[in-house]
Amino acid sequence: MQLNRNIVQQVLEIAAEQGEAGFEEKDISHLFGDEYDLVFHLDYLHEKGFITGEFTPGAYAAFAILPEPIHFIRGKITAEGQQYLQGLQQSSEVAVES
Numbered sequence: 001m002q003l004n005r006n007i008v009q010q011v012l013e014i015a016a017e018q019g020e021a022g023f024e025e026k027d028i029s030h031l032f033g034d035e036y037d038l039v040f041h042l043d044y045l046h047e048k049g050f051i052t053g054e055f056t057p058g059a060y061a062a063f064a065i066l067p068e069p070i071h072f073i074r075g076k077i078t079a080e081g082q083q084y085l086q087g088l089q090q091s092s093e094v095a096v097e098s
Contacts, residue, residue, distance in 0.1 A: 001040045007031050008041060009092070012085040015051055015077035022076040039070050050081030 010031055015023050025038065032038040039055070046053040053075035057068050077085070 001037065003041065003044055005088070008045065009085065009088045011041060011045065012050065012077060012081055012088070015075065016082060016085060018076075020076065022074045024074045025072045035069070035071070039072060042072050042075065043070075045081070046075070048080075048084075049078055050084050051075040051077055 011028050014028055018027065029038060032041070042051070042053055043055070045051045046055075054073040056071050056073055
């Protein structure tokens with residue numbers, strides 16, 4: 001599976017719009033082809049500290065020999081995520097201007 005920069009940016013934009021209320025899977029599910037892609041991207045954002053995320057039964061570290069499917073419950077953007085989003089948006093603007 002490969003990380004998609006545009007999806008990461010869109011998730012962070014939605015998270016920023018939701019603010020303290022946070023965002024849920026239903027707010028972002030349209031960005032992903034399947035549940036695995038969604039969890040892959042959100043786990044990345046969570047591990048980097050760009051969002052705080054709640055997963056059930058837990059993030060990838062909770063995998064056992066026979067893992068249960070992992071589902072995203074809700075998340076919020078962090079201060080680090082806000083800064084990262086600003087950098088993504090600025091680099092997108094520079095690419096468009098070039």
